[in-house]
Amino acid sequence: MDTSTERDVRLFNLSWVEVKEWLKETDTILIPMGSCEQHGPHLPCGVDTFAGEYVALKAAEKARVPVAPTINYGYSPFHMRRNEPGTLTISSETYFHFLFEIGLSCVWHGFSKIVYVTGHTSNAPVIDRVVRALKYRTGAIAVNYAADTEVFAELCRDLLDKPDELPGWHAGEIETSSCLLIKPECCHLDRIKRCLPHHVDWMPEKFSKDSGSGFEIKYEGYPVRMALEQEEYSATGVMGNPELGSREKGEKIYTRMIDLFTRFLLDLKSVKVDVKNRDYNERY
Numbered sequence: 318m319d320t321s322t323e324r325d326v327r328l329f330n331l332s333w334v335e336v337k338e339w340l341k342e343t344d345t346i347l348i349p350m351g352s353c354e355q356h357g358p359h360l361p362c363g364v365d366t367f368a369g370e371y372v373a374l375k376a377a378e379k380a381r382v383p384v385a386p387t388i389n390y391g392y393s394p395f396h397m398r399r400n401e402p403g404t405l406t407i408s409s410e411t412y413f414h415f416l417f418e419i420g421l422s423c424v425w426h427g428f429s430k431i432v433y434v435t436g437h438t439s440n441a442p443v444i445d446r447v448v449r450a451l452k453y454r455t456g457a458i459a460v461n462y463a464a465d466t467e468v469f470a471e472l473c474r475d476l477l478d479k480p481d482e483l484p485g486w487h488a489g490e491i492e493t494s495s496c497l498l499i500k501p502e503c504c505h506l507d508r509i510k511r512c513l514p515h516h517v518d519w520m521p522e523k524f525s526k527d528s529g530s531g532f533e534i535k536y537e538g539y540p541v542r543m544a545l546e547q548e549e550y551s552a553t554g555v556m557g558n559p560e561l562g563s564r565e566k567g568e569k570i571y572t573r574m575i576d577l578f579t580r581f582l583l584d585l586k587s588v589k590v591d592v593k594n595r596d597y598n599e600r601y
Contacts, residue, residue: 326377329386336383336426344429345382345586348419349373349464351436352391353405355398357488357555358510360496361503362403364488365391365465369436371499372464375575380582385419391437395531398548409443416447418599424455425597429590432460432582438467439531456593460585464574466491467529472577473570482558483513486529487547489557491570498567509562512555517545529556 324335328346331339351366361367370387377384393406407415420431431451433444441461448459470477470485477484477491484490496504514526517534525535529551534543547554 326374326382326384327386328383331383339383340427343382343586344427344590345432345582346385346423346428346430347373347377347382347432347434347582348385348388348416348423349434349436350388350391350416350440352393352440353389353403354391354393354396354437355401355403355554356492357508357512357553357559358401359505359508359555359559360488360492361500362405363389363500363503364492364496365435365437367436367499368466368492368495369434369464371495371571372436372575372578373434375571376578376582379575379579380586382582382586385423388416388419391435391440392443393437393439395439395544395546396554397546398554401548401554412440412443413446413450416444417450418597420447420451420457420459421455421597421599424451424457424592425595427595428457429592430458430460430585430588432462432585434462434464434578436464438463438465454594456591458585458588458590462578462581464578466495469570469574473573476566476569476573478561479558482511482561483529483556484558484561486556487551488555489529489559490561490566493559493562494564494567494570496567497562497564498571501564509559510553510555511558511560512551512553513558514550514556515552517549519549526550 349369351369356364396404444461451459467485474480
């Protein structure tokens with residue numbers, strides 16, 4: 318009897334017997350992650366983690382690949398606001414080693430395609446280092462797959478009411494829709510307030526802020542990479558218009574994104590890879 322379509326995809330729920338069965342079927346594994354980060358007065362700190370895990374689990378069930386335990390923390394130094402507590406961040410160097418060694422563990426056990434699924438945009442620079450390090454060290458295919466709302470905004474513009482009001486940024490239209498779909502019991506709609514980025518007070522007028530990024534500002538309209546704190550350009554921790562969010566919109570957006578990710582995984586599963594090194598000697 319073929320039980321592969323009934324087998325739980327969640328590694329945490331499996332014994333080594335079921336993990337061996339998965340390895341007979343596929344050499345692909347997902348590692349979902351997000352952050353613990355303030356998301357304004359109306360959304361919980363786990364929004365990014367909820368999104369990354371939701372997309373990973375739904376797509377994994379369709380594509381039939383296992384999913385490692387979700388990583389609930391991320392790289393969020395610019396969200397350490399003084400008056401809006403809740404963000405827990407990890408240094409980029411610590412986070413790199415943490416993610417890299419989880420990947421090494423997966424490769425050691427026989428997985429050859431490691432897909433990091435992040436619901437938090439600012440994890441991306443660290444994950445980029447990780448996937449390259451895994452490739453050079455082992456020969457495995459490692460992927461940094463964005464399941465965050467900034468990407469969703471570009472692929473779902475037709476589903477948005479006001480694409481010019483930063484729908485994909487922090488606690489805005491898409492993240493509010495996301496949470497109303499995934500964790501409605503954690504949403505406080507009575508606290509919703511529209512908030513767009515304002516000028517960074519200590520910068521000359523030629524510098525402008527029109528995105529939620531903690532790494533970018535514009536000079537005479539030209540984007541410049543610069544380290545900023547979110548409280549320098551957002552009064553509440555919100556970046557966008559959460560009043561436009563709805564559960565129905567969340568369902569449409571996530572259906573589209575999960576279908577896309579499922580197609581990606583099915584094609585990735587068909588790729589053959591020759592892993593040259595499965596050693597994991599730094600176990601101390």
